[in-house]
Amino acid sequence: MTSGAANDVRTPFGVVSLTTDYGLTDGFVAVCHGVIARLAPAMRIIDVTHLVPPGDVRRGAAVLAQTVPHLPAGVHVAVVDPGVGTPRRGVALGTPEGFLVGPDNGLLLDAAVALGGVTDAVELTNPRWLAPRVSATFHGRDVFAPVAARLALGAPLGEAGPPVDPATLVRLPDPLVRRRPDGFVAEVLTVDHFGNVQLAAPADLLAPLPARLLVQAAPDDRPEHAAPDDRPEHATPDDRPAQAAAGGGGREVAAVHGRTFGDAPVGALVAHVDSAGRVALSVNGGHAAELLGAIPGTLLRVRVIA
Template sequence: MSATPWISLTTDYGLTDGFVAACHGVIARLAPAVRVIDVTHLVPPADVRRGAAVLAQTVPHLPVGVHVAVVDPGVGTARRGVALATPGGLLVGPDNGLLPDAAAALGGVTAAVQLVEPRWLAGRVSSTFHGRDVFAPAAARLALGAPLAEAGPPVDPADLVRLPTPTLTVDDEGFTAEVVTVDHFGNVQLAAPARLLDPLPAALRVGSPGSEPTRPAVRGRTFADAPADGLVVYVDSADLVAVAVNGGRAVDLLRVDPGDVLRVSR
């Protein structure tokens, strides 16, 4: 990949410490002309699935560049640090399931390497801060146009760690889907493609499988399609089915967490 002026950062580092600034600083020292987009640093700590979802749903809308993601509860262990090439840019981070969905969103992995070349890393690599000492310097060098193959030995894309496929079952009455993420507004995103709403009526029921009573909901296009404090089932900006409350928080009303399942039925 040729030089690119863009690096993005997605982490669970928070905003109360100096972790994010340290990563910015490493990039600025090595590639001062590169611009950095902070996607978020508020991924819940160690929540790899949430980080993967945020990354995959964001990178298609960013400039072509190098996308660094660090949600890394296994930092310092035998888990690999990797860099992945795709038709839509490069991805850098831990090999723990965080990157493959984003790679798919950018056209699929065309090459992958393990980040072990000493010249690409900090002189002293902390066992607990690979964002600063491994991923940020590697990203800066890639942004400057350094060849991916120089970063370390190749990795078979088929051997990359992948997260389990979210639960999804479909029947004549509706579908049951895993909660993928809950956003800042309390909207509940499901592992269900938009097309699953097509055969369903305007009046729906939503609830946890096997629990009664289920709650009434409307199939809508916007939040305002439901009455105040009512549930609406809609297609969100990632083209997935989601559940919201008009003027409220669906996550609180439905009492679900990522990894739980919800049933949407006629």
């Protein structure tokens, strides 16, 4: 795929994907489908999810990054956008495997890496590519959906707006992962529909650990509230939703180091590597997040039994 310059000629894509926190009780998702269908009637639309917790940019980023490598090459729209209508930019990113369209709040970059890295980026300012009237609160409908449809039809990325230096794109803070002599401490990245707890830890941290482990909430020594002048250059107020990380010293829960859920007895905790290649904690026939009192942002310590 070639992207970037205003005079690029590309083969049209056949797919647009949508990932949002819009929910399913209102008409927001249908409206975005409708905007794309009006501009590109034959386009196939894949709904990744519309049940990202409202405003949870980190959760949306994780879902998007873990999903797009398995979708056809296309245009991937993501809208988890607490800063809609503020000076935050709307952007489209070119990658070797397609485009990403959404707010510049950290939502898109992990997915861009999963698709081979950002090759081009533009700010979405060309009024001919947007709705005639752009609402201050519904950029999914008025900005991102029409841009996605045009890109999917083969329009050059460079026509959507001026170029953006990829180094200036907003990045979410890296989740905390710390190796320890007897195991590791890692931040909860996501909790899925089944209550499985995905940690930010890569698989190689779990691999050398023995068959019997202990899991416990870990003390959080990160500053809870950085002063505005102390925030990282690319941090935004919404990059960590209002989900307090657990305090330290919770009860220890025994876990089996296994390969899949059934390697632990029914009702017991198993530490394993999930389908995204990260360490996960699951309960065979149960809900690990409830058992551990874990939410995204919680720090959990996984260690050997002394």
